[in-house]
Amino acid sequence: MNEIVVLSGKGGTGKTSIAASLAMLAGHDAVIADCDVDAANMHLLLKPDFGTTVEFYSGELAVISQKQCIRCRKCEDICRFDAIAYIGRQIEVSPIDCEGCGYCEMVCPTRAITMEERKSGNVYISNTKAGNKMVHARLNIGAENSGKLVARVKSDAKLLAVAGSKSFIIIDGAPGIGCPVASSLAGANYVILVTEPSMSGLHDLKRICAVIRKFRIKAGCIINKWDLNEVKTSEIKQFLQQEQIEHLADIPYDVRFSRAMTQGKTIVEIQSPYRKILLRIWNNLKSQLST
Numbered sequence: 579m580n581e582i583v584v585l586s587g588k589g590g591t592g593k594t595s596i597a598a599s600l601a602m603l604a605g606h607d608a609v610i611a612d613c614d615v616d617a618a619n620m621h622l623l624l625k626p627d628f629g630t631t632v633e634f635y636s637g638e639l640a641v642i643s644q645k646q647c648i649r650c651r652k653c654e655d656i657c658r659f660d661a662i663a664y665i666g667r668q669i670e671v672s673p674i675d676c677e678g679c680g681y682c683e684m685v686c687p688t689r690a691i692t693m694e695e696r697k698s699g700n701v702y703i704s705n706t707k708a709g710n711k712m713v714h715a716r717l718n719i720g721a722e723n724s725g726k727l728v729a730r731v732k733s734d735a736k737l738l739a740v741a742g743s744k745s746f747i748i749i750d751g752a753p754g755i756g757c758p759v760a761s762s763l764a765g766a767n768y769v770i771l772v773t774e775p776s777m778s779g780l781h782d783l784k785r786i787c788a789v790i791r792k793f794r795i796k797a798g799c800i801i802n803k804w805d806l807n808e809v810k811t812s813e814i815k816q817f818l819q820q821e822q823i824e825h826l827a828d829i830p831y832d833v834r835f836s837r838a839m840t841q842g843k844t845i846v847e848i849q850s851p852y853r854k855i856l857l858r859i860w861n862n863l864k865s866q867l868s869t
């Protein structure tokens with residue numbers, strides 16, 4: 579089984595469209611993992627059925643028993659995150675601000691505070707319109723630990739792939755270079771980078787390549803909207819050559835790309851030359867990874 583991760587370093591490059599298009603081409607031979615849990619939107623293109631929902635818990639939250647609380651306000655003084663406040667004659671914890679450090683529990687003289695597991699979001703296992711299973715998630719507003727949620731999405735996808743004897747896991751990775759990206763990359767066999775020819779596109783490509791180098795994973799790059807800045811496109815190509823990153827394809831700016839997205843379609847479902855380009859990339863990748 580091979581894991582293919584689609585990454586961009588920055589948002590808005592067309593990463594999810596490319597990942598969803600590969601999911602369409604792979605069909606039942608792949609399990610899909612949407613690891614962009616902070617801003618998941620692959621479901622808009624693959625139309626999963628949200629078949630199974632599992633609650634995801636991560637970290638802790640201070641909970642106050644108003645019956646036991648004597649309003650001494652020691653917890654309010656000790657909380658360095660200003661998560662505790664005296665409101666309407668009650669001591670309250672703000673779930674958004676509480677970091678789950680547990681100091682307040684330690685200083686409470688009446689044991690009115692307990693640390694409870696915090697529900698951070700949901701994980702879904704769905705069937706998609708492409709005929710594959712998809713693991714995706716939604717992080718609650720203000721919830722942290724998206725790296726852990728990414729790891730959970732990936733491990734569920736792996737279990738499904740093994741159980742169904744699938745050849746591939748296609749992962750839509752998180753943007754940026756932080757902890758969720760590292761979680762998306764762990765165990766991957768190939769990374770498809772999607773970039774665009776702009777100053778920030780090249781800057782972020784360099785940053786994500788530095789991360790990939792540490793993981794020693796083979797990578798290829800698609801330059802999206804290449805014709806919007808031909809000078810930057812050639813700088814990107816030079817950089818790819820230096821870094822020995824495969825240049826997979828150039829996709830020109832085309833209004834059909836964004837129109838397909840607004841219709842909830844991938845670019846391999848519309849009349850355009852992109853199906854052929856992505857099919858070539860997918861077939862090359864399959865033969866490369868099978869050897």
Ligand code: SF4
Nearest residue numbers: 657676677679680682
């Ligand atoms: S657990 Fe830590 S962050 Fe949360 S309310 Fe208590 S002291 Fe503040």
Ligand code: SF4
Nearest residue numbers: 647648650651653686
């Ligand atoms: S330390 Fe305990 S008793 Fe004192 S205000 Fe906080 S919760 Fe209430």
